[in-house]
Amino acid sequence: NNYKSLYQSISIFDEVHIEKVEWKSVQQCSAFVVNQTIDLDGLFNDFNHIKSKYIDLKERFGGISKQVESFILSNLGRSNYNGTSVNHETSSCDDCNLQDNLDDIDVSDDEPDVKNKHKKTNKSIRSDHLWAYLLDGEHAPSLRKLVDFVFAIPGSNAFCESVFSHMKYLWNNNRTKMQHDLVGAELKIKMNTHLTCTELYDYLLTKPNILNKIRSSDKY
Template identity: 30%
Template sequence: MSSITYQRISKFWNVAPSSVSESLRKSLLKSFFDNNDGLCTLNFLENVLVDIQHAELKLQHEHTTAVDLYRIISDLIKKLEQRLDDHYFGNKAYMILNSLKESDKNKAEELQQSFESFIKVTIEYTNSYFDKNRNFYEKLSVFDCHFPRFLKWEYIMDVLDLIKIDDLDKDELYNEYCEIKFMYNNLKNKNVKLNELIKSYILNKNVHNPQSTTYKEENLLCDDSDNEDFLLRDNKDTDENVRFDQLWSYLINLKGATPNIKKIICYVFSIPCSNAYVESIFSQMNHLWTNYRKRMDIQLVAAELQIRKNSSIPCNDFYKSIISQQDLLKAITTNDKYETKRRICSQ
C-alpha cells in the first residue's frame, strides 16, 4: 500500500503516521477491511464512481466539444438522481446493508443516509459549475443528433442569437437547413446503417497510402483518445454511437455548397467543453518549442502544431509524401524560404 493511501486511511482513523508501528498499522487496516461498514462504503464508492469516471473520460476526449457537454452532464445527473430514487448503491452494498439491518438497523440506516448524502453533494457540486451556463449548452445541443431538439429550426435560431456570426445570410441558411434536414431524414428512413456510411466516409477521407496505412475502424466513431476505453465501449453496430461532429462533416460533404451552415458548425464545434484539449496543446508545445528549437518563428511553430493535431498520416507515409514532392524539397534546401527575412535586413 502506498504511503499516500496509508496517510489518507490513518487520517480517517485520527492516527498520526509517525506514531504508528508497523504491527498497529496492519491491525488498523485489517480491522477496516474486515468491518462490514468499511466494506459497504468501499463497494458503494466502487459502484457510484464508475458513473462519474465514465462522464469524466468523455469530457477528456479530444473530439468532445461544447455541443456534447449538456448531454454528458445531464446524463450523469439523471443517473445519480435515479440512484437516489431507487435507493440503489450497488449489489454488494445492498447485500451488506440487508445483512446489517438484521443485526444493527440503526447502523444500516446511518450508512444508507451517508450514501444518499454523498450523491446529493455530488449533484449539488456538479450543478454549481454547470448551472451558470446550462441554458447556453442546452441550446447548443440542437446540433447533437442524440438530442430531441436535433435540427429544430427554432432552436437553431436561438443559437444564432447567442453566437452572433457575421455575414450570415439567414434566408439562404434556411434553404440549406431544409436540404440538410430532408437529406438526414431520408438517410434515417433508408434501410442503411448511418454509422456505416459515416465510417466509410471517414476511412476514405483519411486514406493517404493504402499500401502502408491501416486504420482501426472501431476507433473512428467512438472513444478514440482514452486508455480506459473499456469503460466507454458500447455496441458500435447501432446509430446511437454516431459521433455527431463526423455526422455533420458527412452531411455537409454530401450536400456540397452550404456556406452558412458550415460557418455555424465550424464555430460551434470549435468551442471546447473543458480544458483537456487546451492542456493537450501545451503538452505538444513542451516537445515542439524547446531550448534547442527556440529560434523557430511563431508561424512555423503554429504550422507544425496544426500538422500534429490534425494529421492522421503515419510517420512513414508522411516521410514518403514529402520526398515525393520535388518542388517542396527544392524549397527546403534553398534560401527561398528566408526571402522575407533577407528583404527586411537589407532595408
C-alpha cells in the same frame, strides 16, 4: 447567463435524430456567431435541405449508422475511426428464464428464433460524424458555417494543455532560435495530421515549394 444560453443553444447539434431539431433552435444558435455573417434565409434553406436528406437516408442502405461509419472509414481509415457500438442485450438471468420458457414450447425448425427477438443492437454514432456525412458534397454554406462554429468549441481545455506539452519538446534549449510562426506550423502538423513519417516524406516530395522553404533559411 450568456454562457448558459450558449451551451443550451449549441446542444441541439448533439442530437443524432435530426428530424427532432427545430428551425427556431438553429436560428437561436446562429445568434451567437459574431465573427461571421450568416444569412438566415440561406440557413433556413440549408437546414431544411439537410433535414430532408437525413429523413430520406436514415432507413436506407442498412441505416444511417452504417452509412456514417462507411463514410468515416473511407476518409480516416479504420485505425482512426472512433465510433461506438452499444449492445443492449438481455441479462444472463433473463436468457435463462427465457430458455426455460422456450423448453416448454414446441418450436419447429421452420419458425424464427424467438430468443433472438429479445436482443436489440443499437449502433450509436457521433454527432460530428453525422453532420460531416450529411454536409459532404452539399452546397450549404450558411449551415456549414454554423456547424463549423459549434464543433470548433472544445468541451474542455484538455486539448489546449496537450498542445503546450507537445510544444515543450519542439521548442527546447537546442532550438531556441525558432520563430513563433515555425513553432505554430510544426504544432499544427503534429496535432492535425494523420500521416505516418513515411507518408509525410512521400507527400513532401511532391511539393517543390515546401521543399524550397525547408532548404532555405527562412524557417529560422
